Amino acid sequence: MTNILIFIIVILVIATLVQIVRVGELLSEIKNKDVNEVSDKDNNTQGLLFLIVGFGFLIFVVWQMITWNHLLLPPASSVHGTQIDLLMKVSMGLIIVVFFITSPMLFYFAFKYRGKKSNNAYFLSHNNKLEVVWTVIPTIILTVLIIFGLKTWDNAMNVEVTESTKLIEVYAKQYNWTARYSGIDNKLGKANYKLVKGKNTLGVDMLDVNSADDKMAREVHLVVNEPVLLKFRSQDVIHSAFLPHFRVQMNCVPGISTQFGFTPNKTTAQMKESEGEDFEYVLLCNKICGASHFNMQMKFIVETQEEYDIWIASQDNLEKKLLTQK
Amino acid sequence: MSEHHKENFITKYVFSMDHKMIAKQFLLTGMFMAVVGMLMSAIFRVQLANPGESSILYNLLPSTWLNDAGGLNPDKYLALVTMHGTILVFWVLTAGLSGTFANFLIPLQIGARDMASGFLNMLSYWFFFIATVVLMSSLFVESGPASGGWTIYPPLSALPQAIPGSGTGMTLWLISITLFVVGSLLGGLNYIVTILNLRTIGMTMKRLPLTVWALLITAILGVLSFPVLLSCGLLLVFDRSFGTSFYLSDIIINGEVLHNEGGSPILFEHLFWFLGHPEVYIILLPALGIVSEVIAVNSRKPIFGYKAMVGALLLIAFLSFIVWGHHMFMTGMNPFLGSVFTFTTLLIAIPSAVKVFNYLATLWRGNIRFTPAMLFAIGTVSAFITGGLTGIILGDSALDINVHDTYFVVGHFHIVMGLSAIYGMFAGVYHWFPKMYGRMMNKHLGYIHFWGTFICAYGVFFPMHFLGLAGLPRRYYSNSAFPMFDGLSDINALITFFALAGAIVQAIFLFNFFYSIFKGTKASQNPWKSNTLEWTTPIERIHGNWPGELPVVKRWAYDYSKPGAEEDFIIQTEPLKDGEIEH
Structure with missing residues (x-):
């Protein structure tokens, strides 16, 4: 019985939605507008939403880091673990910094360069200097991380087994x-x-x-x-x-x-x-x-x-x- | 190729050889499987938030293996997790994504009348379809479907005594995946041959849209790696059914001493991940290709650094073949090997970073038009950043010791692979819907769909990193067995709330999709003012794509807002003006 009721409700909801959407489209037809054409107003709203929701997400991330910090594992209880924790701190710190640079850039660009019918985009197909810069910088950072990581790994895995072990x-x-x-x-x-x-x-x-x-x-x-x-x-x-x-x-x-x-x-x-x-x-x-x-x-x-x-x-x-x- | 037979209902809608119809068949099958996979996750998320309580959704299920007197016990939980992974990885994000857009876009964007072999293409879909039927049928066998995780590590997957799903369910899984691989190889070979041989006059490799580049590289990855999965599965079939010992050795199960000696489960892992890691990029690259196109079109700007984008795709694809061991740091393999895989894995961050910066540079000083497709494309970039960065933690073998197989991994791959790819797929559907069905999808419903999905998805997957850093292993039926996880129940409840909300939001998309097929407003020929060739075909679908001669390409695909042009886009067939430099 419940199943039938749920089924009927779902059908009714869908039918209602069809009518609402249909009415919306007919209304804009009367106004001689293409309902699915993206207007300047849409661009403003969506651009603003990127700013608000995007930064909301970043705040949510910070909130999680603060609120749930006490739930994370306590510092390592082993000798090699202490070094792993240090590597973790460095790597985490690094990705958090990169995250908080690139994500806001993405959301801000979406807002800042939201379109307007009267505007024109800036034609730019490439810039070799810039591209070399943002290839070389990650390469350097990763080289450091790889070396640090491999040392820590070597220290953790290749333990010396002595008589007293x-x-x-x-x-x-x-x-x-x-x-x-x-x-x-x-x-x-x-x-x-x-x-x-x-x-x-x-x-x-x-x-x-x-x-x-x-x-x-x-x-x-x-x-x-x-x-x-x-x-x-x-x-x-x-x-x-x-x-x-x-x-x-x-x-x-x-x-x-x-x-x-x-x-x-x-x-x-x-x-x-x-x-x-x-x-x-x-x-x-x-x-x-x-x-x-x-x-x-x-x-x-x-x-x-x-x-x-x-x-x-x-x-x-x-x-x-x-x-x-x- | 130009000669086409008269079509009847069967040849037009069922056994069609038209790439556009096959693409739609892939899309609809993929969407159906996505709904199945998503409902499975909703059921097990409810279990994780309220252990032992059965949800309304669970009670609604027809009475099968899943919904019997026992309620959602651990065996069923593991079966759901396994099937969710299998369906999403292979059925939705491999076949649903590549199958749809490779079929739809390759001939249209390179200026070909159809795929090199329409017949192989049709076979590719029907193999996939039979694979789907076999996989779904495993949900109805008495002992349940495969339940050893989507990675089906033996001995668990080889021994029905170890877990009931490794009986008939696993046999069906293996048959299904074999058919799937056959289908995907037929498709992949066809894509490669088509792109290399059937490009229209003037469509040089340097003028290919990035979507086609991404699909080409994806197809090459698939053709090189799927056969390895096939052989890996075949050896497992031998171990299961014919008494060989490729993966089995020294086992006592339920008190029974097995005769197998000399095999190695680690061999299976090597073979599996030799496919498994390229598979990640088989999923991701088509999405990145779609996103490159959608972002350029809707920023009204050329994609920044076209050559670097192609180079990054090639480098990622190459590296993806030599990083599989990072899934196996904890198997006890030689630590030196672990070092090598750490090195190669972290290198992938470089081309990935280049891609992100190039997307940002494309948006910079653009004139962004927020179509629903564009929202999802930006969502993909956001997910790619968020999820890609945690890969730097997981790829580092020393750090992997403590986050391996925890929820940190679950959060990571759901964001970087799941969200990026599914957002890319949504972007593709919204963007090419007018070409597929001649009608527009409703914009407002698209906006609601995006924001609902964006918020809920981060609400589900971001908190998982904290669960992982608290040490919580994945694939646990319940977290109540360990007092150290008691504090995490609030986070689990929050995740489940967002998961259910996110699932409901997808209904808006499904509604919009089917409503628009029949009732959507009529699309114009080039609704997004795009440069690529597919928008030069007539709105009415014809077998053969262009009514007269094939278009001749004169320029690359990204001349948006080019100074000196009358409009902010120049279709690829437009000849260069006197003195105009390409790019």
Whole structure:
């Protein structure tokens, strides 16, 4: 019934519109005017609208920047992230400046050069000098940005892995994450998807001597200011491990091992102080992976060495978990 | 070519070989698909603003896979997002835009009686039509249409166990896209051959209108990149149906260990984006071509820096083939490769900047006539500036780490590719409507349509950048699973409000379009006082375009307000006066 009513209303609205438009066109026919000819008055109105709506849009942009600033991610909680934030500030600053030069020019030109029947446009087909100028300036600016960007990228991706770098495996599947700590030897035992069975959800090869002391966990604890190398695997489809607060992201691809190394530099406790009691570091999935993609998460906790030692000691190693507790 | 058979209803309106009728067929199919795609976005926008509540629109849907007892669950949400992307990228902005204007404008603007092969041209539309039918039919299968995102990354798209849409729905998607690629190749080859061979006497490459240049370069991009998509899809068909392992390896799904070994999903991404990035410019360049023409005509000025504009188009097209990796910075590919792609990607900003400055210089000291087409053309430039600039953030691999696949990306590409292209398409429709249907579209409705769209579109897509900078990933069914996103619900509600308002505004356009076809005021032969050849054809559509001899071109397309001329435009067939210099 509602559907029929809505259908009838739509038909009536369309019929009314037809009549209104028709009346408008007939009226101007009587006045001997071409209704669709653009008049000087139209040019004035539309030019003015460009000025008002165009600048309204720019004000809307500024309003958003002010009002929603507090919703954006807090400054990076990792060493390489700080440099990324700096690059972001520089790039953002630059595009904001260019945006606030070119957009007003566009809207202002539309207003300023709105047409008049009696006016004539200025014939100008090209100007080589001008064109060279506005090719060279962007080229210089972009060269600087590219060099700065590549340095930051190199700094983020090519981390030096030393003896003290903690190895942690992050394992993705629909729709959860599991972590595996490398244990006292700081070496991850081999793993193979064919060995996934029962409690051995990561397919760890228990015949490998490095596996025995590995530890599985459903949350990740990191020591502040200690470098860590995350190794990613996926069991089924592509996932993406996204740790926005650390400026860390890497896809987890079935059949391929990927990694991301970084050094967290703010503890969860410190972040709770500045960002509020509810703050937690969190790992999200950022590559479409199925129905519960929107709810695939794992908690990350950054803490002091002492707190970490207590936590890690309380976790069973794989030997105990898989081999003894049958 | 000059000999034409008598037309009956079927050969005139259905299996037409006349490029003008084929253009209209593309336009109408594209418009239909645009409405479908837009309604899908309205449904999922309502979900994002009020999670769990089903909208009036959703309840109105016929009872199919989409509207059953379960309500709008995550699977259906992902299916809608996937189909919205597929439809808008391929059906509306590729076939709807290029198909319409390449078919309509190329023969008319270069002075040809028709395309090089009218028959191939007809086939191109009908392949596209069948592709449309197949894609639409996937909406009615029990397990739903493809739902792994429009980029259909395997293994998600290869395994029905991973998501129900990867069953029959995905099979239909692949069949449909195969037909689509065949259609688009037939069209593309035809466009290239026509432009290179059928230009009338005097129409040198240096005198081609920029629309034709843009359409030529677009067609070349399409012919070079679509076959790669085809092979990419074919390998996926093999993996799905014949047990090969091109893209699959080491997988356990729903407890089942798959036999596949040695494949790489990253290989798929490389193949996909080798099409995928040029595709962005296949969408954008025709719009920029249309805008160049519309801005010059309505500023009553020559386009500023014609040669630089062509050069920029060529450079953008060339670069578009060596930047695909910027979609894959986070796949774990060698960081050095990431550096190379960052370098090439940021270079695109240079020709893009040149284009923007040239548009601004064209407006400068013009005598601007605000037709609805002109409003949309200026809108395109605005969107191109706003959306292009955020590309500098995304193209920088180091910055991409934290905005990759977030709403920042969604905001960016909807503005730079979606809005620029759809505004360009609107500009084209308003501008060439008199040529297509012999009648004018209503000016006032056009004005309302533009301002409504302009305001709502920025209201939808600009706030998305802030969602992305807050870390919100795209393709999330709901944002309520993470406390860190609780503060963003107001922004989401605002976006949804503008999205629905913007959708309603489009009804004005649809009304104006169909009303004007039948009832619009009669158009004169050259209503915009334009220089290009299409306006020298008679108002009444004839197969063959010009009744007598083909026009002979004597000058370029942009002699507007040339000093010494009697009027502020000089049609291309007008010979140069004694002592007059070209340009």
